[in-house]
Amino acid sequence: MSRTIALLGLLTLAGCETTTSGGAVGADRSQLMLVSSGELDQMAAQSYAKLLADAAHAGKLNRDAAMLKRVRAVASRIEPQTAVFRRDAPAWKWEVNVLADPQLNAFCMPGGKIAFYAGLIDQLHLSDSEIAIVMGHEISHALREHSREQASQAIAAQATIGIGAALLGLGQGSADLAGTGYQALLATRFSRTDEAEADRMGLELAARAGYDPHAGVTLWQKMIAANGGAHQPEFLSSHPADENRVREIEALLPAVMPLYQAAR
Numbered sequence: 331m332s333r334t335i336a337l338l339g340l341l342t343l344a345g346c347e348t349t350t351s352g353g354a355v356g357a358d359r360s361q362l363m364l365v366s367s368g369e370l371d372q373m374a375a376q377s378y379a380k381l382l383a384d385a386a387h388a389g390k391l392n393r394d395a396a397m398l399k400r401v402r403a404v405a406s407r408i409e410p411q412t413a414v415f416r417r418d419a420p421a422w423k424w425e426v427n428v429l430a431d432p433q434l435n436a437f438c439m440p441g442g443k444i445a446f447y448a449g450l451i452d453q454l455h456l457s458d459s460e461i462a463i464v465m466g467h468e469i470s471h472a473l474r475e476h477s478r479e480q481a482s483q484a485i486a487a488q489a490t491i492g493i494g495a496a497l498l499g500l501g502q503g504s505a506d507l508a509g510t511g512y513q514a515l516l517a518t519r520f521s522r523t524d525e526a527e528a529d530r531m532g533l534e535l536a537a538r539a540g541y542d543p544h545a546g547v548t549l550w551q552k553m554i555a556a557n558g559g560a561h562q563p564e565f566l567s568s569h570p571a572d573e574n575r576v577r578e579i580e581a582l583l584p585a586v587m588p589l590y591q592a593a594r
């Protein structure tokens with residue numbers, strides 16, 4: 331019983347916070363955070379370095395100079411805009427690379443480690459604005475530290491099963507924590523709440539960077555069309571593309587169009 335109380339106290343102390351300020355789209359939901367940003371960023375940097383090394387070894391890293399230039403140009407316009415949600419973010423150690431891989435996929439790991447798979451751009455014939463929508467969305471997962479939140483929730487859930495074990499891990503900040511976080515990072519399956527937040531924030535980031543937010547509608551319509559085949563693209567298994575998503579993006583256009591017009 332005393333352990334339960336101690337754990338609850340610890341949870342409350344480590345507690346709830348919001349990683350971002352609201353911006354025009356209201357992204358300031360309170361989040362449970364039990365792992366430090368530093369731990370997650372370190373894991374992400376190591377995972378990303380391994381991914382790049384593996385890709386280079388396979389001859390798949392940044393093969394298309396023109397595509398790399400396009401993707402990096404979009405990133406360089408979006409990165410400064412992240413300040414609207416987090417003042418520390420523009421100074422992150424951003425990295426942007428393109429993998430010569432037919433998958434429809436893209437991600438931004440904690441701390442700003444971005445990868446685009448060429449298949450996403452090639453097969454969906456993405457415009458720069460549509461690239462900006464995907465990038466804004468993925469960057470928003472990192473700004474909101476959704477992976478860190480996931481890791482924290484996993485730890486909290488484990489705590490209800492084995493309080494003693496969890497307390498040991500929490501108290502020592504040990505390899506157990508790192509292991510849980512690493513798993514959450516690799517098996518990234520964001521919640522619908524996370525997805526909606528990333529859509530809203532990404533739309534605002536793209537608009538502020540001077541990209542037409544209407545591309546959010548065309549992007550997801552292309553995703554819906556791509557979803558029809560026998561193989562579900564990796565990106566779509568974690569990012570359900572449906573008419574509902576398109577409608578929610580359309581409903582946000584009046585809030586973000588003035589930002590786009592001001593940025594042009």
Ligand SMILES: [Zn+2]
Pocket residue numbers: 467468471520524525528568569
């Ligand atoms: Zn997402």
